[in-house]
Amino acid sequence: MRVLVVGSMAYDSVETWAGKRDRALGGSATFFSMASSRFAKTDIVAVVGDDFRPGDLDRLAAKGVGLAGVEHAKGETFRWGGVYSRYFETRETLFTELNVFSSFQPRVPEALRDHDVVFLANIHPKLQLDVLEQVRGPQFVALDTMNFWIDGERDRLADVLRRVDLLLLNDEEAFKLSKSGNMIQAAKAIQAMGPQTVVIKRGEHGAWLFTQEEAFLYPAVPLPEVIDPTGAGDSFAGGFIGWLAKRGRFDDAALQEAMVAGTLVASFTVQDFSVDGLERVTDADLRARHELLGSVAGNLALPIGAEVD
Amino acid sequence: MRVLVVGSMAYDSVETWAGKRDRALGGSATFFSMASSRFAKTDIVAVVGDDFRPGDLDRLAAKGVGLAGVEHAKGETFRWGGVYSRYFETRETLFTELNVFSSFQPRVPEALRDHDVVFLANIHPKLQLDVLEQVRGPQFVALDTMNFWIDGERDRLADVLRRVDLLLLNDEEAFKLSKSGNMIQAAKAIQAMGPQTVVIKRGEHGAWLFTQEEAFLYPAVPLPEVIDPTGAGDSFAGGFIGWLAKRGRFDDAALQEAMVAGTLVASFTVQDFSVDGLERVTDADLRARHELLGSVAGNLALPIGAEVD
Numbered sequence: 044m045r046v047l048v049v050g051s052m053a054y055d056s057v058e059t060w061a062g063k064r065d066r067a068l069g070g071s072a073t074f075f076s077m078a079s080s081r082f083a084k085t086d087i088v089a090v091v092g093d094d095f096r097p098g099d100l101d102r103l104a105a106k107g108v109g110l111a112g113v114e115h116a117k118g119e120t121f122r123w124g125g126v127y128s129r130y131f132e133t134r135e136t137l138f139t140e141l142n143v144f145s146s147f148q149p150r151v152p153e154a155l156r157d158h159d160v161v162f163l164a165n166i167h168p169k170l171q172l173d174v175l176e177q178v179r180g181p182q183f184v185a186l187d188t189m190n191f192w193i194d195g196e197r198d199r200l201a202d203v204l205r206r207v208d209l210l211l212l213n214d215e216e217a218f219k220l221s222k223s224g225n226m227i228q229a230a231k232a233i234q235a236m237g238p239q240t241v242v243i244k245r246g247e248h249g250a251w252l253f254t255q256e257e258a259f260l261y262p263a264v265p266l267p268e269v270i271d272p273t274g275a276g277d278s279f280a281g282g283f284i285g286w287l288a289k290r291g292r293f294d295d296a297a298l299q300e301a302m303v304a305g306t307l308v309a310s311f312t313v314q315d316f317s318v319d320g321l322e323r324v325t326d327a328d329l330r331a332r333h334e335l336l337g338s339v340a341g342n343l344a345l346p347i348g349a350e351v352d
Numbered sequence: 353m354r355v356l357v358v359g360s361m362a363y364d365s366v367e368t369w370a371g372k373r374d375r376a377l378g379g380s381a382t383f384f385s386m387a388s389s390r391f392a393k394t395d396i397v398a399v400v401g402d403d404f405r406p407g408d409l410d411r412l413a414a415k416g417v418g419l420a421g422v423e424h425a426k427g428e429t430f431r432w433g434g435v436y437s438r439y440f441e442t443r444e445t446l447f448t449e450l451n452v453f454s455s456f457q458p459r460v461p462e463a464l465r466d467h468d469v470v471f472l473a474n475i476h477p478k479l480q481l482d483v484l485e486q487v488r489g490p491q492f493v494a495l496d497t498m499n500f501w502i503d504g505e506r507d508r509l510a511d512v513l514r515r516v517d518l519l520l521l522n523d524e525e526a527f528k529l530s531k532s533g534n535m536i537q538a539a540k541a542i543q544a545m546g547p548q549t550v551v552i553k554r555g556e557h558g559a560w561l562f563t564q565e566e567a568f569l570y571p572a573v574p575l576p577e578v579i580d581p582t583g584a585g586d587s588f589a590g591g592f593i594g595w596l597a598k599r600g601r602f603d604d605a606a607l608q609e610a611m612v613a614g615t616l617v618a619s620f621t622v623q624d625f626s627v628d629g630l631e632r633v634t635d636a637d638l639r640a641r642h643e644l645l646g647s648v649a650g651n652l653a654l655p656i657g658a659e660v661d
Contacts, residue, residue: 130533224439226556227576247535248557260571267536 044182044288046085048075049149049174050164050277052095052113056124056137057316061270067317068099070121071164071187074274076108077321078281078308079162081329083288085281086155088112088174092120092143102322112152116143131272151177160288162280163207165189168199175206183293185209185284186238187276193219204237208293211242211280226251230258240298242283244276252302254295261302264310264332271316275309278321282308307332353491353597355394357384358458358483359473359586361404361422365433365446366625370579376626377408379430380473380496383583385417386630387590387617388471390638392597394590395464397421397483401429401452411631421461425452440581460486469597471589472516474498477508484515492602494518494593495547496585502528513546517602520551520589535560539567549607551592553585561611563604570611573619573641580625584618587630591617616641 050072056065072089079085086109091100093115100110121144124137149170159182163171171186186207192200193216200220204210210233218224221232230241230253241253249262283305290297310332311324359381365374381398388394395418400409402424409419430453433446458479468491472480480495495516501509502525509529513519519542527533530541539550539562550562558571592614599606619641620633 130527132533218439224441225576225578227574245557248554258574260574262569262571265536265567265569267534269534 044083044159044291045155046076046079046083046160046162046284046288047088047112047151047155047158047178047181048072048079048085048162048164048281048284049088049151049170050075050162050166050187051121051144052087052089052091053121053123053144054094055273055317056122057271057273058126059131059271059316060127060129062316064271064316066122068102069123069274069317071166071277073103074277074312074318074321075162075164075281075284076103077106077318078278078305078312079285079288080106080108081282081308081326082285082304083160085109085285086112086158088149088151088155090114090116090121090143090147092116092118095120102318106322109155112150112155114147114150116146118143120144125273127272131269149174149177159183159291160284161185162284163187163203164277164280165192168192168196168203171203172199172206175203183208183287185211185280187211187280188216188220190216190219201236204233207238209240209242210238211244211283213244213246213276217241217243227258242302244279246272246275250279250302250306252298254298257295259299259302261306263306264335266310266314269313270320272313273316274318274321275313278312279305279309282306303333353392353468353600354464355385355388355392355469355471355593355597356397356421356460356464356467356487356490357381357388357394357471357473357590357593358397358460358479359384359471359475359496360430360453361396361398361400362430362432362453363403364582364626365431366580366582367435368440368580368625369436369438371625373580373625375431377411378432378583378626380475380586382412383586383621383627383630384471384473384590384593385412386415386627387587387614387621388594388597389415389417390591390617390635391594391613392469394418394594394597395421395467397458397460397464399423399425399430399452399456401425401427404429411627415631418464421459421464423456423459425455427452429453434582436581440578458483458486468492468600469593470494471593472496472512473586473589474501477501477505477512480512481508481515484512492517492596494520494589496520496589497525497529499525499528510545513542516547518549518551519547520553520592522553522555522585526550526552536567551611553588555581555584559588559611559615561607563607566604568608568611570615572615573644575619575623578622579629581622582625583627583630584622587621588614588618591615612642 051070053070054066055069119142122140221229283301286301286304360379362379363375364378428451431449530538595610595613
């Protein structure tokens, strides 16, 4: 199955304990597609400015990412700058320049409208709805969002949520969206808003998969050192969705495998700046780390349907 | 094997979303022993004031906890008061009155000095050392501590650490003690200070067991509602140490089982105020919840010795 992702392509200026990178390749669609394309053919719908380096498009093309939906607009590419504390407890945003992204109107090329799997990365819910109007009956739609839209566009976000199969978000966002600070309560409340399946990402604490019947915890790969966590969530989503598309199934078993794929892929992203770690990782690397994780993931089923109370 | 615990017995005034309790039975030795005594004969060394309700001693005695080492001093029992936010993100301490605890000098009765397993709950490192001078060659010594001693008594704490087999602490404390914010770095640094084994508790995110060779993650039981988390850590320690004493072994396999025991016991503590949940839980409850957790715990081995890098 083919994957369509709609999101941002950006240049990030990032500082962590390990160093600084200026105008490094970033953006949700970038991280997502570089991860997703490991497992399934992936096409991007996004916008870049006239400062976007052709070499950066080549890096994605080299992974087989389809770029026909990347619009080239006049002006600067979306830019974000931030500084992380030594152990990533906090992140300070130094600047956010939307630039060409501020007037982004996603246009899905005709040839990409029949993709089976659609991932709506974190953009305005109105644009997410626009995309859903353009595609033709995808089998599986997954969504990301952020606090900004949960606070400011709750109604519109609710409209999108009614039309998606899976919502993937971090714990802070899940708590805000559900108005509960309890994981199980939050997941159930979000499922009641539409998506059958909810994935709650908790950074170094791993991620939870909530299906209709069960909950599963997948611990993050414990790393002795992280270089740059930027893009970890989007890489996780890419590995997750790419795996589902590869499998061509969306049942619980496939979702559980997808959690492992997302976990593994994201663990390489954070071991370098920008997409560098993700770009470099080989199938052999993934296999080796999967073995290292051993049977961790597959055995973490917590049958919450049978309710702990 | 028999367990000796040295720590506090207290009256807690606690407020959570679920209600308020005034002068509820608490303290590290109390929670610990009520959990530990499920699995192994446990004796307390602690001090209470003349306001301590005989009925509260009866509650412990009913569980088989040995109270010969409980000193009755003139004055008020140690008291703590605090308020938790709705979902326990924060806890505000309203008051801490050491009372009789301020001049506590642990005296281990002759009959308790040959216990095989000693748990030094969170008290002044000087007192922890005093206890180690009184006992005779225990097979296994475990320790808890807190930020207050890590900041103020680092050298003395280092003296204790050189003499213990296991340190059990939360992530914030581990990061402070090791001066690293990375879990693996922190655990290794702490192991280099003395204890072969380190258990890092992460609240609702579960707990990690670091042995010499490996790391294991045990997720906390996901609960749809928590009533009062006070004593969760001490209950975890009690379940953990009690299980080791019951097994009479301290190898990796026993430590892994102990993590499950601690996890299960603590999950009942947080479902009611004070020791009420812990006091009420039956073996059948524990078994049922263990089954619910399924094979979660035993399969979480992450062979960190083989280093993810």
